[in-house]
Amino acid sequence: MFEFKIKNKPYYTTNSGKAFHCNSMELMKQIPDDSLNLILTSPPFALTSKKEYGNKQEEEYLEWFLGFSKEFKRILKPEGSFVVDLGGAYLPGHPVRSVYQYELLVKLVKEQGFFLAQEFFHYNPARLPAPAQWVNVERCRVKDSVNLVWWLSKSERPKANSRRVLQPYSKAMKSLIKNGYKAKMRPSGHNITHKFQKDNEGSIPPNLLILGNNESNSKYMKRCKEEGIKPHPARFPWRFADFFIKFLTDEGDVVYDPFGGSNTTGWVAERLERKWLCTELEEEYLRTSEFRFEETPNLFTSVNGNSK
Numbered sequence: 001m002f003e004f005k006i007k008n009k010p011y012y013t014t015n016s017g018k019a020f021h022c023n024s025m026e027l028m029k030q031i032p033d034d035s036l037n038l039i040l041t042s043p044p045f046a047l048t049s050k051k052e053y054g055n056k057q058e059e060e061y062l063e064w065f066l067g068f069s070k071e072f073k074r075i076l077k078p079e080g081s082f083v084v085d086l087g088g089a090y091l092p093g094h095p096v097r098s099v100y101q102y103e104l105l106v107k108l109v110k111e112q113g114f115f116l117a118q119e120f121f122h123y124n125p126a127r128l129p130a131p132a133q134w135v136n137v138e139r140c141r142v143k144d145s146v147n148l149v150w151w152l153s154k155s156e157r158p159k160a161n162s163r164r165v166l167q168p169y170s171k172a173m174k175s176l177i178k179n180g181y182k183a184k185m186r187p188s189g190h191n192i193t194h195k196f197q198k199d200n201e202g203s204i205p206p207n208l209l210i211l212g213n214n215e216s217n218s219k220y221m222k223r224c225k226e227e228g229i230k231p232h233p234a235r236f237p238w239r240f241a242d243f244f245i246k247f248l249t250d251e252g253d254v255v256y257d258p259f260g261g262s263n264t265t266g267w268v269a270e271r272l273e274r275k276w277l278c279t280e281l282e283e284e285y286l287r288t289s290e291f292r293f294e295e296t297p298n299l300f301t302s303v304n305g306n307s308k
Contacts, residue, residue, distance in 0.1 A: 001016070001017075001018070001275060002254065002275060002277075003035065004030070004031055004032050004035055005030075006018070006020075006027065006030045006031070007030060008020050008022055008026070008027060008030070011283075011286050011287075012290055012293075014266075014270055014293055015270065016269065016270050016273065016274065016275050016276060017266050017269060017270060017275060017276035017277060017278065018276075018277055018278070019260065019263055019266060019277075019278040019279075019280070019286060019289065020277070020278065020279045020280075021279075021280065021281075021283050021286050022279055022281070023279070023281060024068065024071075024258035024259065024279040025067070025068065025071065026279075027258075027277070027279050028068075028071040028072075028074075028075055028258070029071075031075045032075070033074055033075065034075070034076070034077050034078060035075050035076075035077065035254065036075050036076050036077060036080055036254045036255075036256050036277075037076075037077055037079075037080050037081075037159070037248070037249050037250075037253035037254050037255065037274075038080060038081050038082075038083070038244070038245065038248050038249050038253065038254075038255045038256070039072050039075075039076065039080075039081070039082045039083070039255075039256050039257075039258065040083045040241060040244055040245065040255060040256075040257055040265050041083075041084055041085070041257045041258055041259050041265070042084070042085040042086075042147075042234070042236045042259065042261075043065065043068075043084065043086075043258075043259045044234075044259065058089060058098055058100050061100055061104075062100065062103060062104055062107060065104060066104075066107060066108075066111070066112065068258060069082070069108055069112055069114075070112060072258070073112055073113065073114060073154060075256075076154045077154070078154055078155050079153075079154070079155060079157065079158055079159040080153070080154050080158065080159070081117065081151060081152065081153050081154075081158045081159070081160070081244075081248045082114065082151075082152045082153070082154075083149065083150070083151050083152070083244050083248070084149070084150050084152070085122055085147050085148075085149045085236060085240065086101045086104070086147060086148050086149070086150070087147045088101065088144060088147070088148070090131055090134065095133075095134040095138070095140050095141050101148050101150075105150055108150070108152060109152075114152040114153065114154070115152065115153045115154075115155065115156055115158075116150065116151070116152060117151045117152060117153045117158055117160070118151045118207060119148065119149065119150060119151070119207065120148075120149035120150075120151060120207045120208070120209055121146050121147070121148065121149065121207065121208050121209065122146065122147040122148075122149050122209050122211060122236075122240065123145055123146050123208060123209065123210045123211070124145055124146075124147075124211060124212055124237075125145065125210065125212055126212040127143065127144070127145045128143075129143045130143070130144065149209070151244075151248075158248070159248060159249070159250075160247055160248050161247065162204055162205070162247065164246040164247060165205055165243055165246050165247045166202025166203060166204065166205070167202055167203050167204075167205050168202060168203070169202060169203055170203070205243075209240065209243060211237040211239050211240050212237065219291060219292065219294065220262060220288070220289075220291050220292050223288070223291035223294065224288055224291065227288075229284065229287075229288055231262065231288065232261045232262040232285050232288070232289075234261065235261060235262050235264060236264060237264075238264050238267065238268050240264075241264050241265045241267075241268040241269070242268050242272070245265075245268055245269055245272050245274060246272065249274055251272070251273045251274065252273070252274065252275065253274050253275065254274070254275045254276070254277070255269045255274050255275070255276045255277075256276065256277040256278070257276075257277070257278045257279075258279055259279075259280070260278035260279055260280035260285075260286065260289065261280060261285055261289070262285060262288060262289045262292070263278045263280070263286070263289035263292060264292075265278065266278045266289075266292075267289075267292040267293065270293070
């Protein structure tokens, strides 16, 4: 399946990937240099209050994360990418923001040698108002609904193809293609030529990703409910993984999520015919992530060796 061997026994294996119940540092030590095409993850955020999924306090976070990212850079191929989705935080007891995401970005670029290919903004319109004290009680802040997403690369020219993530044209653009457009200079100085009338089969997406996380009817959520197990509390939308895997990899490439959680990344990679790896420390999260793969009979083998 992979060009390298890992000694750890996988918790489960699918046609295209392997999930491991271990610390990602343990697994990465077994991966040779220049082996992976994409590392895509949403790690525990640096928060001012503890969460059940094991977040670090802000003062510890940078040092903790940089230990992992050093290995990320080593195992990525020269044209590979590292995409990280980071939520924000307020300083304890005050309605002012932490800048840990920006401090982390500077260290990743200036100290570890990553390149910032592009920043994205992950907007979740369904996110609840928080923190309640500043948003709901004192009403001195508005709802925080955006995560920062850093697309980092190992070289100045990472693999990427926006043609694979085109969006449907708007009604206005469809009309323009159909009826034509009078070429002219805009007040901004941009020269709009007849090339804008060309049908490119879709529009280039912006770096604002509008993705809700309401999956109450998904297979994963239904199976968690059937088994009486609480689902992972910080899942990211499958469309998030879908966008970046299509954008930054080809079929057969290797995608890795070092903080796998409910393994959304692996599930999407499987369906896009990419190879994948996942590591997760919490066994219950890993066990419930198997539910995602039950839709296709005999897709994977569990830790007990039973085909599902």
